[in-house]
Amino acid sequence: MLQAFAVFHVLISMALVGLILMHSGRDAGIGGMGFTPQSQGGTHIVERNLTRTMLIAVIFAVDTVVLFRWLQ
16 A cells, blocks of 8 residues: 555656646746647636646645655
8 A cells, every 4th residue: 555655646746746837937847838828818727727736736745644654
């Protein structure tokens, strides 16, 4: 079970890094590569990405605490 949580932790951390890179400005990072269409304003997509990032961050924090407790 510990190995499953460790693999899950790695996957969640990669997802969190990817989502954080998506929050870069319009001209920097992955966010500047055209993932936010200007024709739609981009506000709704940015808010949805922020919600996803917050959810993944909470899951990452919970998984970190669970792994820490199991390793003690």
